[in-house]
Amino acid sequence: MKKIINTYKLFLVATLFLTLGSCEDEFTNRPPEDGISLDAYYSSNEQVASATNGMYSRTWFQFENKFMWAVSEVGSGNMYTGSADVNAMRTFAINGSDTELVNGWSSMWANVAQANAIINFLSSRVGPAVDEDVLQNTIGQAYFMRATAYFYLVRLWGPVPIIENNLNYTSSPVINTNRVEDIYTLIERDYLAAIDRLYEKNRGTNYAENGRISKGSAKAMLAKVYLYGKKYAEAKQMAEEVISSGEFKLYGGPSLPSKTYADIFTYGNNNNEESIFAFQWKTDGRYGSGNNCNTQFGISTPQITTSNASYGGVFAPSQDLMAAYEPGDLRRKATIMLPGDSYPEVKVLLAGGAFGTLTVPAADQIGGQNAGAAIKKYCIGIVNGANTGQVDEWGMMENVTYIMRYAELLLIHAEATLAGGGSTSDAGALASFNAVRNRAGLSSLSSITFNDIFKERRLELAFEGDYWFDLGRLPRAQAISIMAAQNRGNRFAAEYYTPEEGDFLLPYPDNDVAKNPKLLEPPVPYDFN
Template sequence: MKMNKFLYTYKVLTLVLICTVFTSCSEDFTDRPPEDQISLDNYYTSNAQVESATNGMYSRTWFQFNNKFFYAVAEVGSGNMYTNSSDVNAMRNFSINGSDGELANGWRSLWANVGQANSIINFLSDRVSGDIDPEILDNTIGEAYFMRATAYFYLVRLWGDVPIIENNLDFVDNPIINKNRIEDIYQLIESDYQKATELLYDKVRTANYSTNKRVSKGSAKAMLAKVYLYEKKYTEARQMAEQVINSNEFKLLGGDQLPAKSFGDLFTYPNNDNEESIFALEWITDGNYGSANNCNTQFGISNALVTTSNASYGGVFAPSQDVLDLYEAGDVRRKSTIMLPGDEYPNIKVLLDGATTPAVGFTVPAAEDIGGQGAGAAIKKYCIGIVNGDQTGSVDAWAMMENNTYIMRYADLLLIHAEAIMAGGGSTSDAAALASFNAVRTRAGLAAVTNITFDELFTERRRELCFEGDYWFDLGRLPRAQAIAIMGAQNRGNMFTAEYFTPDESDFYLPYPDNDVAKNPLLLEPPVPYTFE
């Protein structure tokens, strides 16, 4: 039986070498190959080889998810970002359909993560020699469980019912597969994160950032706390969050423990893998398309007056009109999140006034000169400027860079802790909830409070995590009528023309890609219960 599985594995992994996400693929998502082309055909004979098995799952498997799709859905859809670029603007007015190219890219990327994780979970143990350190093998498999859980956490929040695939080989000969219920998918996610907490290393994040790159038991517990919150399992969410808080593994940059840093430092290249990072995508300019981060170009300013990236274009995404007055006076997060006319950024290298030689430092021009889709403002978060030595790291042939993308950071966990204590109530003055909430608030330069309402906490999450892909999912946690009212009141136009669009209940889950529906019509059928072994 094991030999037959290996033969099937060879069949699937041969396909990996032939067809990747960057070429035209005709296979369905059940056997879609890992995007990093990691092969398990050969035995692993060293600890370093085993550790490298998950390298691509920190970057390349997520590329088409992060490149445009994530922001086109989670930020444009939520009303945080504005764009009128035809390939990414469908969620601005809730008109996305199954033929959308970026929809297909995001779906494909998430299934690539599932497929890669499944390969490691099911086969890596049988592919190592007797000399491999068992702890290293366990940690690598724990990373795979973590990544599969994270991919499914996005799949279930974006599409709702999707198929549960724990071993892609089960569907090689028959890729027509039922969807499974949302509650079953959450059961898998919980189980995977729990297994990750058992297998991953314990860590304490330190100022030696090179040791902070990979996920840990604390990372898995933090993500599990977030999952519990989405399921309204408030007691479990609080308990898990407090385990992470009490471990002292993570710290806020600019908080009491790291006062020499700041919120703005989170989004600079030298602070990749900092003490606040719970899980981040680790981009690298290795010469291959899809290994590095495109946000600097997608978010930057690019016109005759100012260019903030090495590309000849920029500003595919911009702040929405709805977030321009999101921040209170004195909130240091605003300038590190949104560029407004007159803002000064002395440390960013830019090309000014059509010059041929970049200069360090610039003042944001007048609203009509910013570009950025006519929004009158630009996105600062993840925009680090033209390549500038150790301040930005290197840049590849597509103007992509190596600054990390956060999937979760400690500030999110602290706000989850406060909300879990609130437990669905309208307000709290609980000391533990206030400690977590105020840690985030005072780091932003704002006064501590003695009571918080749910609406205040919800707004604080939007301010803290703006442009990081959380607000769409936060809105999805609200009662539908409340979320619809919030979104319907948002100005989703540009600085010249106000526009308002109101979603309906069906808009909170995305359509399945047409090509995958054609290959697997069961995607349009009701979900079935999943049988866990």
């Protein structure tokens, strides 16, 4: 933790003097990044609005690049990998020296620190020409990001320190962790603070304007937090406020029938009407500004490759997930590539240097993970102008990473209506649930259980970083039983591993424990004043 506190001044300077990242259109509207005085930098609405640019991308990069997939997807049994740097969670063998664990932990605290700088200091650094609503909207985005970072921290590590102002701890960087219930209180308070400050929006067809979060985004995330706390009435109310607002729409649903589930994950549909919150990537020549999923997923062999880098296919679908789809589920082909599947919109590099379009080869020619399949979601292929956007020297691209979509909000609404009961035939719950199923090409159900919703969440949100957390919401014995039954091997050899109680929370990084031994002490109550 000392490392985190000691880097606070760096984040403070970065936040107040510079814009750490940039994305297309509104995210590129920023002043030069050298020789700027503090007063001059925040003299206009545009400069204030740009203060959170980096918090949509670069502060999340070390979380999203490998850690998110290595824990939430490999750990949950959705993904398979044999790559040594990301496969520890496949066998529940991760430890505090794991490089990607350290990266994920550090990324969360970078987000907290930068959000704290904006929340605590931005108001005193603006000139008279800055409109109050612009200032408050920017601060609202910081509250949203801090809440989101803590939502990940508490679900991954459990008790962690609550830090609302890093400067409070510069003289005493050895800090106690706080209770899980207090962390959830902070998260709820932060999302409510964001709701009070953020602009209302209507996600329209001008996708370039949809990148930033809105009041509806914060309400949707708060509905999810309430669901985790089994505050079903609050979760239902918040979800219904978002649904009734009409801000978001189901891609391929009745409002947008010409679109499909697969269309959500194409570059041209970045920030579409279904996107509630997504990381915004921009290939600006700096490492950590682009999205690496096209390389990490997909196919990379001497015969055919979808990667723009010299490697690819680090992650693959698990045998267990491939067996989970029912016949006719349109999400399967949009999520997992099986031999013989054709994707004419995806450009590939073939043996000998020729280019072609993607027809998935035989199982033994798909890639080094020996899964016999590859991941389609977020795999958009060889750079190809308007179809893919640009690519940087590391093979990273500009397609967004979804953290929450409207489909999930609909499933949250259905589960909150169920409210822990055995089943429900409530019309509103069925409307929300069946909208997601129907978009996937599946028939409606007339009554739903928790298990129905749980399965639907897995298939709808596969490779979007949620299944590990869904398993963590179950009674431990039930989650352990599910995971112990998963085939976590490749197509040649089935492998089974049984997690223990302690495997559902990650270890703190060894270096941070050495600097702050209080991480291992019992958590203490937090004083919210």
